[in-house]
Amino acid sequence: MTDAPLIDIPALDRWIGGQLGGHEDRLTAERVSTGASNEMFELRRGGEAWILRRPPRHKVSRSAHDMGREFRVLNALEGTNVPHPRPLLLCEDQGVIGAPFFVMEKIEGFAPREPLPPPFDRDPGVRHDMGLRLVEGIAELANVDWRAAGLEGFGKPEGFLERQVGRWLGQLETYRSRDIPGLDEVAAWLEDARPSGSEPAILHGDYQLINVMFAPQSPARLAAIVDWEQSTIGDPLLDLGWLLAGWQDPDEEDARFTSAYFADRTGLPTRAELAGRYAAAGGRPLDRLDYYVVLALFKLACILEGSYHRFATGRSDNPMHEAMGPLVLRLMNQARGVARTGPEGL
Numbered sequence: 001m002t003d004a005p006l007i008d009i010p011a012l013d014r015w016i017g018g019q020l021g022g023h024e025d026r027l028t029a030e031r032v033s034t035g036a037s038n039e040m041f042e043l044r045r046g047g048e049a050w051i052l053r054r055p056p057r058h059k060v061s062r063s064a065h066d067m068g069r070e071f072r073v074l075n076a077l078e079g080t081n082v083p084h085p086r087p088l089l090l091c092e093d094q095g096v097i098g099a100p101f102f103v104m105e106k107i108e109g110f111a112p113r114e115p116l117p118p119p120f121d122r123d124p125g126v127r128h129d130m131g132l133r134l135v136e137g138i139a140e141l142a143n144v145d146w147r148a149a150g151l152e153g154f155g156k157p158e159g160f161l162e163r164q165v166g167r168w169l170g171q172l173e174t175y176r177s178r179d180i181p182g183l184d185e186v187a188a189w190l191e192d193a194r195p196s197g198s199e200p201a202i203l204h205g206d207y208q209l210i211n212v213m214f215a216p217q218s219p220a221r222l223a224a225i226v227d228w229e230q231s232t233i234g235d236p237l238l239d240l241g242w243l244l245a246g247w248q249d250p251d252e253e254d255a256r257f258t259s260a261y262f263a264d265r266t267g268l269p270t271r272a273e274l275a276g277r278y279a280a281a282g283g284r285p286l287d288r289l290d291y292y293v294v295l296a297l298f299k300l301a302c303i304l305e306g307s308y309h310r311f312a313t314g315r316s317d318n319p320m321h322e323a324m325g326p327l328v329l330r331l332m333n334q335a336r337g338v339a340r341t342g343p344e345g346l
Contacts (some may be wrong), residue, residue: 006031006039006057008097015096019089020103022046032337038070038229038271054101066105067100068092069154070228073304074163076149081140083224088182109213109223113261116235119218129220131269132277135243137222139281142201142236149202155272157200164189164295168302180328182336186298189339195288198237205230208246221303240278241292244271244346245334246274254334261307271346290343297335301328 013027022045027050044237053067067090075085085104092100110117112130119126131184146154147345156163204225215221225243246257251264262268270276308324310316321339337344 003065006054006098007041007052007217011096012052014042015091015102016089020050021048022047024219038227039068043103049106050103051085051101051106052101054097054099057115058176066229070231071102072154073228073231075152076146076151076202077144080144082144082147083137083222084228085224085226102225107140107224107226109215112209112212112214114263115308117216120214120220123218126218126220127267128269130149131274133214133220133222134209135240135274135278136281137212137225138204138236138239138243139278140208141204141225141239142282142284144202146200146202146233151202151233155200155203157233157235158233160200161194161197161295164299168299172302175306177309177312180301180305180332182332183301186294186332186335186339190291190295193291193339195291197235198284200233201232202237203232203236204228204239205232207243208257209306235292236282237284237289237292238295240275240286241289241294241296242300244297245293247271247274275346276329290338290346294335294338297331297338301331301335304328304331 005100007029009027009029012029016027025046027045029041029043030185032037032042032051033152038053039056041054042231043050043052053070055067071087073092074084077084078086085107087102087104089103090100091097091102094100110120112120112134115121119171120130146152206227206229207225211227212225213223248254248256248258248265249270250268256267258268260325275289276285278284302322303326307321308328311318312325
């Protein structure tokens with residue numbers, strides 16, 4: 001039995017009606033992303049184009065892929081300095097296309113991974129500025145007055161850091177089937193060394209290169225932060241820790257996630273430069289930045305072990321899931337190294 005299409009175009013067209021432009025022309029939809037995250041389709045009608053987001057066919061968890069939640073945070077960012085796609089329509093009626101969905105504006109720009117368009121592919125100065133604009137995005141986000149933006153009740157900021165270790169250990173235990181060296185040491189350090197935390201703010205939750213878009217022309221400008229499905233109200237320094245945990249300095253041998261997008265890292269700023277720009281733009285103390293980097297590495301290792309477990313138990317033959325096995329061990333080892341050395345290990 002074949003699965004039903006992810007979009008029923010005639011039903012979608014009837015629901016949209018005259019709410020968007022070009023309503024006298026035929027609506028088309030082209031899939032532009034797929035996977036465990038939310039699905040994206042480019043809608044076209046006449047000379048207009050928009051992006052539709054809906055949950056994947058098979059949800060990762062019961063609480064994931066909340067369309068109303070994403071739409072709400074995008075609405076909250078309207079009128080702020082945080083670049084984001086403008087939300088247009090929300091449909092929570094699953095009877096239209098088989099799932100809730102929302103429509104947002106299409107951003108003109110590019111995802112920052114090779115091959116980059118000129119001059120981002122070769123100009124060291126432009127590439128350096130691109131990295132700085134990247135970190136400024138979460139500094140701006142941390143400065144948004146989330147209560148005034150209508151996000152009261154969007155998350156549980158009280159006790160945010162206190163919940164993190166238990167949350168990710170609890171998730172890990174649902175699929176853990178092997179020893180992960182350093183896990184207990186890092187978890188204990190995170191509990192013992194936990195700072196009081198930073199003032200709560202909007203947290204993107206997965207801030208990295210794949211979740212931003214840059215304007216196509218020089219000088220470098222962040223066009224939009226996208227994929228807000230993991231956003232909440234919490235300690236915004238975890239967004240910075242998440243970014244730095246995967247950021248590889250230009251002259252560094254130890255591979256991190258940046259290397260998956262930039263084989264040539266010429267001109268890109270260092271982690272120290274990114275942290276400095278965040279401090280200048282956000283005004284938050286970074287004296288315990290090591291904690292947030294360790295927490296980010298720990299969290300990511302716990303999450304990715306689930307993908308490796310699927311491969312190890314024969315439920316997936318995806319090579320990417322197989323690759324998560326050694327990656328999880330490397331992430332935990334990096335976390336242990338930063339925990340032992342402190343800020344010098346960043």
